[in-house]
Amino acid sequence: MPDAPDLPDAPDLRDVSVAELAEFRATVRDWCREHVPAGWRQAQTGVPEEEFVSFQKAWFQELRRAGFAVPHWPAEWGGGMPVAEQIVLYQELAAHDAPRLVLAFVGIHHAAATLLAAGTEEQRRRHLPAILDGEIWAQGFSEPEAGSDLAALRTTAREEGGAYVVNGQKVWASGAAHADWCLLLARTDPHAPKRRGISYFLLDMSTPGIDVRPIRQATGEAHFCEVFLDDVAVPAAHLVGPVNDGWRVAQETLGAERGMTMLELAERLGNAGFRWLLEACARPDPGGERPLDDPLVRDRLAGLETEVTGLRALCRDLVERHDAGTAGPADASIVKLYYSELLQRMTDFGTQIAGLAAHTELRKPLSSGWESGAWALDFIGSWEWTIPGGTSEIQRTIIGERGLGLPREPRATR
Incomplete structure (x- = not known):
């Protein structure tokens, strides 16, 4: 595979020297030549879902061992890579045709961003290490009548005995069939203006009352899913941010x-x-x-x-x-x-x-x-x-x- 072009650096924003950046690029190139799985495209064509999941998890751990899985996270959680080096990293992974982190995407980006910006310390300590160990996340935002107009969502969550009971339907939940957890938006105040009556939850996908149905696409894949929620109990400890402040938290996601x-x-x-x-x-x-x-x-x-x-x-x-x-x-x-x-x-x-x-x-x-x-x-x-x-x-x-x-x-x- 050809190497990525050495694009010029922005001197006013660079946080490593030119020499350090060149050395890092050489390190990533050497790593890619040794670790990007040869023939992975052929090997991942037409395989059963379980082989796809196994391959994705193994590739994520390969990147994690090299320090390349979550470079955008804070250093205390396994990241801390300077922005200039992150740019080089993604240039080289693309140039060497590395597999995408399909299943880990929501976890390492959306879930992590949400937890770091609005989660409790307990929520961060519970989930960030688990994501690094392979915990898979989905996103439960869109609904059949709340896609681009997300604030029109109708899934409800009523407080009951230290928990929230959730009822409704989500759609276009990428990878939900394999997810361990889900980022969930639900309406907790039906009388408030649309954006002010929504709360944000962390949903354990093993909770009773959840029905995940993959949607077969025109391509033959079933990456997107519908998620039906029937009296699903979500502990109050899984609320992210204040009640009815979910719209603001969702912007972090x-x-x-x-x-x-x-x-x-x-x-x-x-x-x-x-x-x-x-x-x-x-x-x-x-x-x-x-x-x-x-x-x-x-x-x-x-x-x-x-x-x-x-x-x-x-x-x-x-x-x-x-x-x-x-x-x-x-x-x-x-x-x-x-x-x-x-x-x-x-x-x-x-x-x-x-x-x-x-x-x-x-x-x-x-x-x-x-x-x-x-x-x-x-x-x-x-x-x-x-x-x-x-x-x-x-x-x-x-x-x-x-x-x-x-x-x-x-x-x-x-």
Whole structure:
């Protein structure tokens, strides 16, 4: 695999010297060459779920032993890596086509961010070491009628005898079929304004009354799940933050999707994703013609490469300004919008180039991302990014109102 390009450092934000950063990059490169599993894409294609889970847990522990699993966590919990080194780490993991941490993602990012920002000391000591040991988390936010308008959620939690009894339904809960715990939002005050009557809970997925139903997707996978909650008792000790303050706490969770997570995705798109696209364009068709010899195809490739370079720079800028506390209120929306729509354009083009063969490829590596080279499946999967987590239309509204200061959209009145 090619090494990641040595992008220039930002002198005003760098927290290690140029020499130290170069030495760290060499260390990560050597580690990747030795530890990234050879042939993992083939080995993870078409495997049973239990093999996928086992592989994911083993890969997470491999990264943990090297100190690469949770570099963004505080040092006392196993992290503390300088931001400049984190950037290098994700560049090299992407360049060496390392597997993604699919199952651990919610735990190491969303759950950890929530616990560190709003959890009690007891909650942190209970769950952060457990996450490092392989505890899997899901996110119970969205509902059938509360997706982009999350504050419209209807799942209820009523206080009863030192616990909260929860009833309702969640949907699009990624990885919930394998989860040990879930980040749960529920309405504790039905009479309060939408955002002020929500509380935030840590839900043990082994609690009686929970029914998890995987949703079979167009790609054949069942990563998303529905979660039905029928009189589920959640101990009061599992409440995060004050009662009815769950909306504020949830912003800490959602904030974990910014910065390094987007930088990692951008690096993967610019490495494996673009590499698969070049290979598809260089592959002769049944008539012996290569798409790469068509000037229109070369022009499209040059445009996509330029966009990928811009995305990577944009993500790095966001990471550095977020760390410095200078990020703007719409910056994360800009990155999310740019990444998701570029991903869709690139996978759409890959599907066109691959032709009918792309539509007969019905499996992809389970530990890959949205740039596996199984083009039709990648393109279908790319819609996960332009719809969930705030649609492209909502991101544009945020950019307009919070970033550019445009007047707010008129609200519907009855």
